[in-house]
Amino acid sequence: MAKQQFFVAGIDTDVGKTVVTAGLLEKANQQGLRTIGLKPVAAGCVQTEEGLQNSDALLLQKTASVKLSYSEVNPIAFxxxxxxxxxxxxxxxxxxADRIAAICRGSMMNPSDFLLIEGAGGWRVPFSRKETFADVPKLLGTxxxxxxxxxLGCINHALLTAEAVVRDGLQLVGWxxxxxxxxxxxxxxxxxxxxxxxxxxLLGEVPYLDDLSPSSVAEFLDISSLIE
Structure with a gap:
């Protein structure tokens, strides 16, 4: 099981969760840590010979140093x-949420030092009329x-999301x-x-980049507070 496990949330969709998650994984790779990246639910997938696959999940699978199967990284694809x-x-x-958390727990049993679970959209993206994606990190305690x-407008969204995270009983360890x-x-x-x-x-400021590779993004990130 990973020594350090975190859930990566965004204040909205299209804010760069995957880019940042991959950058954080690469930063941990550079420090010699065994890394795993999970994207349990992905919408916007392409049909391949191996089934539906998502470009964001593939990036996390490729960047992580612990090599898992695609279905372990992204078990639910639309x-x-x-x-x-x-x-x-x-x-x-x-x-x-119970099923997704259980699937994550299975992947989390693989030996690693630094594990990231990327959400989908914002904090309150619904699974049903009764559950949201926030219930997954709540169940996992990550x-x-x-x-x-x-x-423009990010301050309000950021403060509301941070407030919701804390209200849900979880610790916001960095942004x-x-x-x-x-x-x-x-x-x-x-x-x-x-x-x-x-x-x-603040774990880092990623500028507007033409090169969004994990190594380029990792240059602007500091994970020391996460792994100490």
Whole structure:
């Protein structure tokens, strides 16, 4: 079982969760740690000879130093790039936080030092009318790393998400500022405001990059507070 296990959440969809997750894995790889990256639910998959596969999950599988099968990294895959609960309804499937947490526990039994579970969309993405993705880290008891896509409006989304994480009884252990709008006004002031109001360390600021490879992103991240 991993010595350090974290759930990577985003304040919204398209904020760079996968890019940051892969960067964090690569940073841990560079420090000689055995790493695992999981994306238990993925919507927006392509049919391959091996079945439905998602580009984000494939990136995590490739970046992690502990090599797991695709089905271990991404056990639940939907072809349509829509909300998971809608994709499940359209394909006659049922999403259950208990089942997903159990699947994650199985993959988490593989020996590793640093394990990341990437969520889908924002913190309250629903699985059904009664459950959301937040129920998975709650069941697993994993501390949370929050990815903030820095653009206009991100302060409100970041503070509300952090509040929800704590209210759900989980520890916010760090956050990453990912610049997704290169032309945003007052970028530094926005990051400083969030950092001042968060009770968690800033693990890094990822600038707007043309090269989003894990090694390029890892240059801007610091995981020392996570592995000490």
């Amino acid at each position: 072809e349509a790039a829509i909300a998971p609960h809608i994709a499940a309804e359209q394909t006659g499937r049922r999403l259950s 501390p949370v790393i929050l990815v903030v896509g820095v653009k 990453v500022a990912n610049r997704i709008d290169p032309d945003m006004s007052c970028y530094e002031e926005n990051v400083a405001t969030i950092d001042t109001m968060f009770q968690a360390p």
